[in-house]
Amino acid sequence: MKIRYLVVMLIILSFVSIFVGVSNISPLDIFNLSEEQAKVLLISRVPRLFSILIAGMSMSICGLIMQQLSRNKFVSPTTAGTLDSARLGILVSMVLFTSANPFEKMLVSFAFALLGTFAFMKILEKIKFKDAIFIPLIGLMFGNIVSSMSTFIAYRYDLIQNISSWMQGDFSMIMTGNYELMFVSIPILIVAFFYANKFTIAGMGEDFSKNLGLNYRQVVNLGLVIVALVTASVVLAVGVIPFLGLIIPNIVTIYQGDHLKKSLLHTALLGAIFVLVCDIIGRVIIYPYEIPISLTVGVIGSGLFIYLLFRRKKYGL
Numbered sequence: 001m002k003i004r005y006l007v008v009m010l011i012i013l014s015f016v017s018i019f020v021g022v023s024n025i026s027p028l029d030i031f032n033l034s035e036e037q038a039k040v041l042l043i044s045r046v047p048r049l050f051s052i053l054i055a056g057m058s059m060s061i062c063g064l065i066m067q068q069l070s071r072n073k074f075v076s077p078t079t080a081g082t083l084d085s086a087r088l089g090i091l092v093s094m095v096l097f098t099s100a101n102p103f104e105k106m107l108v109s110f111a112f113a114l115l116g117t118f119a120f121m122k123i124l125e126k127i128k129f130k131d132a133i134f135i136p137l138i139g140l141m142f143g144n145i146v147s148s149m150s151t152f153i154a155y156r157y158d159l160i161q162n163i164s165s166w167m168q169g170d171f172s173m174i175m176t177g178n179y180e181l182m183f184v185s186i187p188i189l190i191v192a193f194f195y196a197n198k199f200t201i202a203g204m205g206e207d208f209s210k211n212l213g214l215n216y217r218q219v220v221n222l223g224l225v226i227v228a229l230v231t232a233s234v235v236l237a238v239g240v241i242p243f244l245g246l247i248i249p250n251i252v253t254i255y256q257g258d259h260l261k262k263s264l265l266h267t268a269l270l271g272a273i274f275v276l277v278c279d280i281i282g283r284v285i286i287y288p289y290e291i292p293i294s295l296t297v298g299v300i301g302s303g304l305f306i307y308l309l310f311r312r313k314k315y316g317l
Contacts, residue, residue, distance in 0.1 A: 003266065006266065006270060010053075010273055017045075022288045023036075025040060042176065043175050047175055047176050047179050051171060052272070052276055054183070055241060056268075056271040056272035057269075058182075058189055058234060058271075059230070059234055059241060060244055060270065060274075061192060061264060062226070063246055064249040064252075064264065064267045065226060065260075066227055067249055068202070068203040069199065069203055070124060071203055072136070073250055073253065073308075074133065074309075075136055076136075076246035077231050078143075078243055078245060078246055081116045081143035081145075082116055082227060083235060084146040085113045085116025085146050086231050086235040086236075087147070087235060088116075088150045089109035091159065092108060095153065102236060106181055106232050106236050109232035113229075113231050113232050116146060120139055168294045169238050169242075169294035170294065178237070179238075181237055184229070185230045185233055185234070188230055189230070198219045199223055199260050200259060201214050202219045202223070242298045242301060243297060243298060243302060244301065247274075247304045247308065248267055248274060278296040278300060279296070
């Protein structure tokens with residue numbers, strides 16, 4: 001699929017997203033907005049659109065980086081414990097740093113997400129049986145252990161409802177003033193683009209990378225830092241969005257190939273389009289109520305995940 005088609009789809013879906021909601025605003029009203037309609041657009045609809053685009057692009061690229069570095073097409077923040085570790089970090093910041101601002105919470109969440117991702121990569125190095133399906137199963141078990149720790153701590157400190165809100169990804173509460181932290185992802189993703197070729201080389205293995213003069217460990221660590229920081233910012237702002245970093249890179253790989261730099265822009269655009277579609281479906285299917293984005297992405301994503309599992313032999317996973 002060519003870039004221009006993805007861009008056109010993204011523009012159309014973004015336009016639709018702006019005008020879908022309980023408050024009745026039509027495209028014709030843009031030229032004659034009432035005060036209330038202007039507030040709805042500027043305080044809710046536009047911030048929601050920005051957060052959807054950033055979350056879709058950033059989490060998809062994180063999945064692409066993780067798959068490249070781990071050399072496994074089914075590794076992502078969802079199947080490597082990164083999302084669960086980020087959520088544990090938010091819980092710890094709520095317990096230990098009760099007056100922490102969102103940026104400080106993000107730093108704590110980032111530290112835990114990074115530790116969790118590093119732990120998974122170390123586990124990956126120790127496993128001799130590196131089957132394409134076995135590795136993500138290990139990651140899911142690791143994530144469940146981390147999630148169980150979160151649940152235990154939340155239960156002890158009466159924070160079950162608070163942590164549940166971060167477990168469920170939701171854009172309905174996004175408004176001006178509570179999503180801007182997500183913009184941290186943009187410069188980080190730019191760095192990822194410039195390091196894309198190095199990530200591609202690192203994905204060919206440590207020995208191969210060193211023979212080409214690449215500092216393998218430094219590049220891998222940078223990739224994990226990017227994944228952890230982006231994941232922390234997204235989880236803090238909108239919650240957990242499952243499967244996104246897993247299915248989008250795999251779909252792009254089918255028609256674009258494995259070269260990370262060539263597929264980076266495709267992955268970002270398709271990720272944003274996918275989240276936009278899921279969000280619009282969630283907003284209209286039981287209108288005027290909403291289905292959380294984690295549910296719509298989870299249902300559609302799990303179906304695509306099963307499809308990819310059955311397809312894996314066909315495109316060499």
